[in-house]
Amino acid sequence: MTDFFAGIAPVTFNPDAPADELAYRHYNADEVIAGKRMEDHLRFAVAWWHSFAWPGGDPFGGQTFERPWFGETMELARLKADVAFEMFAILGQPYYCWHDADIRPEGATFAESKRNFEEIIDYLGTKMEAQGTKLLWGTANLFSHRRFMSGAATNPDPDVFAWSAATVRNCLDATHKLGGENYVLWGGREGYETLLNTDLAQERAQAGRFLQMVVEYKHKIGFKGAILIEPKPQEPTKHQYDYDVATVYSFLKEFGLETEVQMNIEQGHAILAGHSFEHELAMASALGIFGSIDMNRNDYQSGWDTDQFPNNVPEAALAYYEVLKAGGFTTGGTNFDAKLRRQSLDPKDLIAAHAGAMDVCARGLKAAAAMLEDGGLEAVRKARYVGWQRPEAQGWLRSATLEEVASPVEAGQIDPQPRSGGQEILENYVNRFV
Ligand code: XLS
Ligand code: NI
Ligand code: NI
Secondary structure, three states, rough: OOOOOOOOOOOOEEEOOOOOOOOEOOOOOOEOOOOEHHHHHOOEEHHHHHHHOOOOOOOEEOOOOOOOOOOOHHHHHHHHHHHEEEEEHOOOEEEEEHHHHHHHOOOOOOHHHHHHHHHHHHHHHHHHHOOOEEEEEEEOOOOOOOOOOOOOOOOOOHHHHHHHEEEEEEHHHHHOOOOEEEEEEOOOOEEEOOOOHHHHHHHHHHHHHHHHHHHHHHHOOOOOOEEEEEEOOOOOOOOOOOOOOOHHHHHHHHHOOOOOOEEEEEHHHHHHHHOOOOHHHHHHHHHHEEEEOOOOOOOOOOOOOOOOOOHHHHHHHHHHHHHHHOOOOOOOEEOOOOOOOOOOOOOHHHHHHHHHHHHHHHHHHHHHHHHHHHOOHHHHHHHHHHHHHHHHHHHHHHOHHHHHHHHHHHOOOOOOOOOOHHHHHHHHHHHHHH
């Protein structure tokens, strides 16, 4: 037992807790919403990197956090794990996620990094078993080290492609070993800064082959979890290949992977791409590739990935509305890929951030479930498309030619009459639930 969270009791559901007390005021793990326990709907996960590895730097200043486990030794890596699992015990969330680089010190050689990693994986395995915390997903950090500065799978240098393959293989093995439910690939530096030195077609082909190999390997080792791609339009590179859900889908189609790979959609990335979160969720669901979410928002004024904890209930409600409409999570969940603000120094800030975010999601989920049950939005949506029930209109979508569809118009039988979209009425409707 470390003393990092000394004096902080486990957070429990208590809607009447005094204002200054850490408590869940909305997240009640066992409460049944739309036929399922809240915990099983939301499937919360803590992200190791932001909470335990990030030192609090920004482009103008370095470390603000002073954590006793900072440093590149195995002993400190184990201390970091001890503290992480103490936080999991306080929060009681069922899952967590890691990158290899978050949990193990980098070695001088590939072999040394691998040894460090495998040792820590066993350490985590013991802790997971003792505590019952599960791995939502594992992933490889193929973007921080300078060897990845020009990309991982899309690097002009095939040696970096090979290094990346070896790294993903180890991370997939480890995820499998720990019973992880998904494996994520976020295209960290899979993109480019300038076309002046970039062969875009070559790099896309490399990325496609790489992903095929990952999927082949997943089947070879019998990993039953989902392979998830996490789209992001820019940052760190100016043009990321995995721009948004629609872009990734066309990429998957090109490489024959659209039934093998699903999406991990991050709210902040959706915003960077000029979309709303719910747009990206609805798009993934429409394309049959919805998987999981990273529930961290961006600031609407600054155009980068600020990775803030969610605190906007109406936004969360619209997001979970799409999640529920998509049938809810299967292997996926709600990962807080979110970091504290760099002035939030105290251990208590870490707990408050997660507990508050879980409450925001819980309120969003409850509102979403209530809207679905009420059926108001779905009834209006259905009525709006009712014309397509006409047999003639259905035929147009099946086999009619352009001239056949045109003929009733030519014959003066069709004269479209505009109808109100009723957006404000629907916005008022949503407002009743949030
Ligand atoms: C960065 C991404 C990253 C992924 C995991 O913007 O969100 O944190 O979730 O590599
Ligand atoms: Ni992100
Ligand atoms: Ni993310």
